[in-house]
Amino acid sequence: MQKNFEDKLIDKTLFIKGVALEYRALSFLLLSICIMVADSRFMYLQHVRFGLGYAATPVYWFADIPTRVSFWIDDVFVSRTDLLEENNRLREDLLIAQRELQLLESLASENSRLLDLREATQVISGEVLPAEIINVFPDSYSKRVLINKGFADGVFVGQALLDSRGLMGQVDEVLPFTAWVLLITDSNHVTPVEVNRNGERALARGSRSTSTELELEFVTQTQDMKAGDMLVSSGMGQVYPKNYPVARITFISKDPGQDFARVIAEPLAQLASTRHVMLVFASDATVVPELELDPVLEESQGEEVSGSTEDQLSQLSLRPASQ
Incomplete structure (x- = not known):
């Protein structure tokens, strides 16, 4: 209970x-x-x-x-194989990145050259035709290049070719859709030039000793030329329009025992590296003053020119012989 x-x-x-x-x-x-x-x-x-x-x-x-x-x-005991695989993968990624960087640099460089060419066309009076160098003549003794414009584009023999910096040469053979251009550094090519500073005239021929320079022919000991002077096309012989930048004098040697001075000039155009060029159509076109690289003296240019140079200008056929 x-x-x-x-x-x-x-x-x-x-x-x-x-x-x-x-x-x-x-x-x-x-x-x-x-x-x-x-x-x-x-x-x-x-x-x-x-x-x-x-x-x-x-x-x-x-x-x-x-x-x-x-x-x-995991970090300490990672295998050597894994490290090698990762290293190879990183190398491949680096190569791809470098290739892309090189491509961007190439595009930027090409864009800069095109802008320079466009600026050059804006200061040239007369009609111009953009063109592109697509081949180089294989003979080392003949300085010729092939451009992608021809008879169908209105190109004619003797037409001047320029890049953004200066005169390159003239057309000496026209094909239906392409044309061969003889460069001013060819030993068979003669360019009538004058000193931009004072108007002294001469003939610039491609150097026979080097492939990148010009030699001024028939320059007397008394002509006023000096290193650094810029040479422009004189328009004599109706080979090139007047006032196109051609070259800059780099060396002068005057030997009293010789009739003529030895004058060497370097072309202003980028003959070995340029790709984008332009053809000039107007036979009487000239370059407006903005393109001249040296200031022209205000004093009037002397009209007395060396008799030897004038005689040679009147006697020589300035258009190069076809190759």
């Missing part, structure tokens, strides 16, 4: 404790909700959260140790 009473008492006590725990849990839940609502609206616990986060930093650090250790092990 007493045992049954004790069992009932224990069951009742457990029931009361269970109910009390449920009330406590519900109370804590309601309290938590109230705190969260109050914190979200009034930020009462911001400093508390900051302090707890600061205190929990070491816990986060220790918890991340296994991950960092695993990464370190």
Whole structure:
């Protein structure tokens, strides 16, 4: 009897404790909700959260140790094969990047040359035709280039060819869609020129000793020429229009025992590297003053010219013989 009473008492006590725990849990839940609502609206616990986060930093650090250790092990024990594969892949990526960079540099350089050519066409009176050099004559003794314009484009024999810096040569053979151009550095080519500074005239022929220079023929010892003078086309013989930049004098040697001085000039045009060129159509076209590279003296140019030079100009056939 007493045992049954004790069992009932224990069951009742457990029931009361269970109910009390449920009330406590519900109370804590309601309290938590109230705190969260109050914190979200009034930020009462911001400093508390900051302090707890600061205190929990070491816990986060220790918890991340296994991950960092695993990464370190992977880095230390990576195989030699993996390293070689990665190295080869990086080399390939580098080559591709270098190729793209070279292509961009090439495009930028070509764009710059085209802009120079466009500026040159704006200061030349007369109609011009843009062209492109597509081949070079294989004979080292003949300085000729092939351009991608021909009879169908109106190109004619004797037509002047220029780049953005100066005179290159003249057309000496016209084909249906292409044309051969004889460069001014060819030893068979003669260009009537004059000194931009004072109007002294001479004949510039391709040097027989070098392939990149011009020699001035029939220059007397008394003619006023000096290193640094710019030579422009004189228009004599109606070979080239007047005032096209041709070359710059680099060397002068005057021997009293010789009838003529030795004068060497370097072409202004980029004969060995230029690709984009232009053909001039107007036979009487001239270059406007902006293209002249040297300032012209204001004093009037002397009309007395060396008799030897004038005689040679009148006697020589200035158009080169066809190759």
